[in-house]
Amino acid sequence: MIHPSAIIDPSAKIGKNVEIGPWTWIGADVVIGDGCVIGSHVVIKGPTVIGEHNRIFQFASIGEDCQDKKYAGEPTRLVIGNNNVFRESVTIHRGTVQDNSLTQIGDDNLFMAYVHVAHDCMVGNDNILANNATLAGHVHVGDHAILGGFTGIHQFCKVGSYSFCGVGSVVVKDVLPYLMVAGQNAVPHGMNFEGLKRRGFSKSAILELRRAYKTIYRNGLTLADATAQLEQVAENEPAVKLLVDFIKASERGIIR
CATH class of the missing domain: 1.20.1180.10 (Udp N-acetylglucosamine O-acyltransferase, C-terminal domain)
Structure with a gap:
């Protein structure tokens, strides 16, 4: 179930029934839980812990060093829960020591193609981030939220549970739970009652x-x-x- 062209560091820990596609690279200090399916040309860098039954599509980059200029190679982490889907070319960066040295993702989330989750973000459970949605550093997303395609969330913002960001939204302040927002900059459009x-x-x-x-x-x-x-x-x-x-x-x- 692991393609012979995949490169896996000897220190990486791979669970049971894990599939790893061709030309994928798994670095040091990576833990991958049971039942994960990892496509071709994926890069996973540690320290990163990935839970069970996650699916990572081709060309994704998971656990890379962050893009913060203050980052100086400190050992920071990425922790991912269970049953998440990371579509093509998703990028997830580890944390920084300026926060808690941790980027964390919960369970049952869908990250569509080209989504970016920056350093120190906290993403809860059962969220949908549509194509090209982008979380800047230190963003917190609750549970059951939907971010439309090309939504951009400013650093340190919080996105409440059950909220909805329309396509192309630029979010520069916190989004209340249940709220629907859209626009550049985003403004309220009622609550997500449906x-x-x-x-x-x-x-x-x-x-x-x-x-x-x-x-x-x-x-x-x-x-x-x-x-x-x-x-x-x-x-x-x-x-x-x-x-x-x-x-x-x-x-x-x-x-x-």
């Missing part, structure tokens, strides 16, 4: 989120006053609590 229905959110939760959107974006309140109002609702509605907690943790400010 996506929430598909995810099984209750009618009562969606109703409270509709009210929360109006509180934040349409009632003319300062963000501090809007958040104070939502805190009362958040005590009994977990969906709104996620929204409030995100606002409180935001450092760059939210798209508004």
Whole structure:
């Protein structure tokens, strides 16, 4: 299941039932979990840990040194979970010592062709990054988010869970959970209610989120006053609590 033309460093650890295609290079300090399928002409550099049942298509570069000029060859890491798909020419860089020396990706994500994930990014679970979406350094993405093709996320921004970035969006501030944004620079376009229905959110939760959107974006309140109002609702509605907690943790400010 490993093509004879593949080059694998003796220190690399390869799990059971792993397929490795021709002319692929697996470097030192790489761990690949059971059941992974790695195509041809892939480069994986360590220290990198890849979980189980991931699929990596041809010409992907996984775990390369970052493009930060401050990087001086320090031993930093990339950790990838399970059941992710990395399509053609995806690039994922390891972290830097200026952050936590770690780039991390969760489970069940789809990275379409030419997606770039820069150093120190944290990507959660079950996200879709469409073709050419780009995460700059230190970006955090929650769970169940969708980034349209050619979306660009500015460094240190956070993208909330269940959010949706339209094609070609330029994101320079934090994207609230559930929010739909688009444009250059991206602006709000309502909440992703159709996506929430598909995810099984209750009618009562969606109703409270509709009210929360109006509180934040349409009632003319300062963000501090809007958040104070939502805190009362958040005590009994977990969906709104996620929204409030995100606002409180935001450092760059939210798209508004």
